Amino acid sequence: MYPQDHVPIQIGTTPTPDNRQLKRRHTARYYMHRVQESLTTRVSKFICAICLGILFFAGIVAFIVYLSLRPHRPRFFIQQFSLPALAQPNGFENAELTFNVTARNSNHKIGVYYDDMAVTAYYDDQSIGGRPVLFPFYQEPKNSTIIFGTLSGTRLTVDNRRWMQFLTDRARGKVMFRLELVSTIRFKISTWDSKRHKMHANCQVEVGADGMMMASYVGHRCPTYFT
Template sequence: MSQIHAKSPKHCAKQGLAVVKFKLNKKLFYSLSTFLLSISALIFLVWFILHPTKPQFALKEADINQLNLSGSHLLNSSIQITLLSNNPNKKVGIYYDNLQIYASYKGQQITLDTSLPPFYQGHEESNLLSASLVGNALPVSPSFGYEVARDQTAGNLAVSLKANGRLRWRVGTWVSGRYRFNVNCVAIMPFGPSLPTGPLSTKQGTMCSTTL
């Protein structure tokens, strides 16, 4: 005699609820996925259309007030600089969350990092940034004094002024994630036998390179 297995009404009700719940969860998942994809596509479309141009920097002025060796390889330095920062974008603002500046000579860092306060730069807006770069008893290579003397003989001293930090783009109310950027400026100053100790200055504006 064969056995007949019958499901109770209670069991059927539970199974029906499970199926309904699964369908609702599946529908909710697809709806949420569609919504997120639409938002991502919209952000990408806005980004593609606007395509922010990287900020531009120019060195307006640089003054070396101190660049003296203490002993054979310890350097004391004091440099004052003014940078012009420009946002060339017509519809994109820039948040500068972090910006640090330092000076280097012949590949050697000759000042400590100086941090500038965060700021926002609007569409096609420019800002003057001033910084005092200082180094006390910074170790340099034994050839540092020789390199400076050779530049003095040549009549020019070239110092690199570098900045690095993080920025965010703003389009309307949307703000992007953070992007790292680097700036490199070169200050070339007259430096001959008649200018043995400084201060050395340049007021010839020079464009800086920016990488993002």
């Protein structure tokens, strides 16, 4: 027993092999393996970075080539459309419709092959005449072709009832017509030709009381679509 005012002090003992904490030591082979894994990982990442860079560059080049070779559809612009007989008291008997449209190939390196082209004039979505206007031809890149013609006689199928409708609209200030151009086209890219596409160009025009196309429609672009 210790006195009450004495605090016992525990004197440490020398650690034995049993309670001593052992430190694990790695072999040289272990550290060489770790270094080898680190180098392999770095090389793999470097190779992956190079491959991704090549793919990215190839994608950009392919996209640029696609944009340069992607054909743009031809553009059509109405330049002139007239039915002078509207201004004449008895114009029905000698009615004659004239038109002038510009077809423009805006591609830099792509030509356009046209098969036969036909034109049809419409009033109130009803055909009032038509005719073929062009034989097969090839349009060079960055080139324009003028398409013009006349519908008269048997090619202008307007009866007396339809003519009276024209005059009723003329009394209101204008007569609305639509000129449709239809052809089958192919694109020529270097030595390769595309498949055929059925093309439609629709030109909306308004004719005044004098039978001439209104100035606001001169040079108006005609919507174009394929079927």
